[in-house]
Amino acid sequence: MDLKTLIPQKLKEKFPAVEFEITDYKDELTFKFDKKFVVEICAFLKSDPELEFKSCTDITAIDWATRKNRFTMVYNIFSMKHNFRLRLKADVDEADCKVDSVSSVWRAANWQERETYDMYGIKFNNHPDLRRMYMPEEFEYYPLRKDFPLMGIPGSLPLPKK
Amino acid sequence: MEQLEKETDPKILQALLASRNDYTIEDALENEMILNMGPQHPATHGVLRLLLRLDGERIIGCVPELGYLHRGYEKMAENMSYYEFIPHTDRLDYISPMANNVAWVLAVEKLAGIEAPKRAQYIRMMIAELARIASHLVAVGAFAMDVGALTVFLWTLREREKILDIWDILCGARFTNSYTRIGGVANDAQPEALAKAKWFIDQFEPYLAEVEQLLNTNRIFIERVDGVGVISKEDAIDLGFCGPNLRACGVEFDLRRNAPYLCYNEMDFKIPTYTEGDCLARYFLRLDECRESAKIVRQVLEKMPQGPVHADMPKQVLPQKDEVYTKMEELIHDFMIVNFGINPPVGEIYHAIEGSKGELGFYFVSKGEGHPWKCKIRSPSFNNIQSLPKLVIGHLISDVVAIIGSIDPIMGEADK
Incomplete structure (x- = not known):
């Protein structure tokens, strides 16, 4: 069976309580769901013998700046068995900025x-x-947020301790 | 310890001490030591910093620290048009800038729905493969130099210079090329450039054999790298290894074959794999890949079709300069594209190519504006360095140098 029909079918069978928003743009399948189910769904996609999404290519977020749910988590995952790329998305609100x-x-x-x-x-x-990946631990801002200015904030990067 | 606490960030120290392992050697020095390797260390290939926790000379903990070359390219990409970012891709993986150019324009073309003409695609394939050879030559040379065989580095760099000469003819720059354009390449490949590429491929393989002769029979080299830094197939996939490093663990995965882009499905080439997953396998694999790349370049040069190198989409593809100066329409299009960008439709895409170091991907979110709303660079080196603690733990401190050299990280790409 075609993976584009198989994956939604399997997910709906396994997680009847979850609402999936499915989009297929430029041949890339995307699932959007509530952030509560992220770990369960990822674990299922990885361990299911028919799917085997064993490699996690990339994880990132999008800052929408003005929307109600400000952030969207994006997971790009890949199944080496089927050569199939899948994208998972989950909205995150700024008030409860946790996943x-x-x-x-x-x-x-x-x-x-x-x-x-x-x-x-x-x-x-x-x-x-x-921990922080690139910026120093004392840095107080989050650079890829849309309210962080492109030129940076003067004085925000502390000099190394003597 | 007090001195260390004062000088090191408490969270980094905590991460280092948390990785408690049971590696102990009888009768070794009883006190553990923490050693700071890099960022200014010749064997860390740039500005990679490692904090090593040592028991005698054996490593029992390792925390890599990144960010010494962080320039905020993702933030910059959000504030400039798709064309403007092409020169910045040169500075990601600065050992093979051409491959990055190709990756960027392919991702933008997928987003905007442009298809480059056949000749442009062949030229892109040629430069991507030459970039792979150039990158692997540096990787092998620097790796050998790290473990003490200095001559090889001079020999491989001599070969790499010839590739840089081809790029000099092709686009006028040796190092930061910015040769590709959205919908094509900057200018058609000159006959001299193609002839030089042909000449290079023909004379390249004997030289590669010389390099092999120098290293494969060198007992000191083999003993320093054989069986060092072993990683299993499952671990490699789970930890996000990619590119040549992954194939050296026995996973036959290459995006050129598994998710073909450009015209790779018309080419005849093998995907070399090794099953050992150690430093030696990664070195062998890089040499084999050089040969396969040379094979692809030869086929590309034979099959190279004639024709235009720009897609005929004046609203999205920059016109040639001589047309801009003489024709009104082209002048308007040039003005609009340079000032307002190409405005791809609303949507999001991820496109990855098999870069020299592994899967180099770009994820775009477009709101229909001239600049991307979000641009994420999926860099292979970043994901390769992640498995470094797994590789070095249990080895001696001199092996760290060999392992870093064998996974070939480029910090410009890992730090973005």
Whole structure:
């Protein structure tokens, strides 16, 4: 069966309580669902013998700036068995800026989530080592948020300790 | 320890001490030591910083620290048009800038629905493969230099210079090329450039054999890298290894074959794999890939079709300069594209190519404006460095140098 029909069917069977918003743009299948189910769905997609999404290519977030749910988490995952790329999305509100970490599912997600935390300030529950990836630990801002100016904030980068 | 606490960030120190392992050697020094390697260290290939926790000379903990070359390219990409960012892609993986150019324009073309003419695609394939050879030559040379064989580095760089000469003819720049354009390439490949590429491929393989001769029979080299830094197939996939490093673990995965882009499905080439997953396998694999790339370049040069190198879409593809100066329509289009960008439709795409280091992908979110709303660079080196602690733990400190050299990280790309 075609994966584009198989995956939605399987997910709906397995998670009847979850509402999926499915889009197919330029031959890329995207699922959007509530952030509560991220870990469960990722673990299912990875372990299901017919799908085997064993590699987590990329994790990032989008800052929509003015929308009600300000952030959207984006997971690009890949199945080497089928050569199939899938994208998962989950909205995150600024007031509750937390998502469950998927680093227990794919270990590659560890750094990718750290980078997302560094750039957008989204916190990951149960992450083994949530530190900033690129910016120094004392840095107070999140650079890829749309309200961070392109030129940076003068004085925001502290000099190294003597 | 007090001194260390004062100088090191507490969170980094905590991460380092948390990775408690049971590697102990009888009768070794009883006290553990924490060693700071890099960012200014010749064997860390740029500005990679490693904090190593040592028991005697054996490593029991490793925390890589990134960000010393962080220039905020994703933020910059959100504030400039798709054309303006092409020169910045040169600075990502600065060892093979041409491959980055190709990756960027392919992603933008997918977003905007442009298809480049056949000749442009062939030229792109040629430069991407030459870039792979150039990158692997540096990787092999620097790797050998790290473990003490200095001559190889000079030999491989001599070969790499010849590729840089081809790029000099092709686009006028040796290092930061910015040769590709959305919908084509900057200018048609000159006959001299193609002839030079042909000449290079013909004379290249004997030289590669010389390099092999120098290293494969060198007992010191082999003993320093054989069986060092082993990673299993499952771990490699789970930790996000990609590119040559992944194929050296026995996973036959290459985006040129598994998700073909450009005209790779018309080419005849093999995907070399090794099953050992150690430093030696990664070195062998890079040499094999050089040969396969040379094979592709040869086929590309034979099959190269004639024709235009720009897609005929005046609203999205920059016109040639001589037309801009003489024709009104082209002048208007040039003005509009340069000032307001190409405005691809609302949507989001991810496109990845098999870059020299692995899967190099770009994820765009477009709101229909001239600049991307969001641009994420999926860099292979970043994901490769992530498995470094897994590779080095349990080895001696001199092996760290060999392991870093064998996974070939480029910090410009890992730090973005």
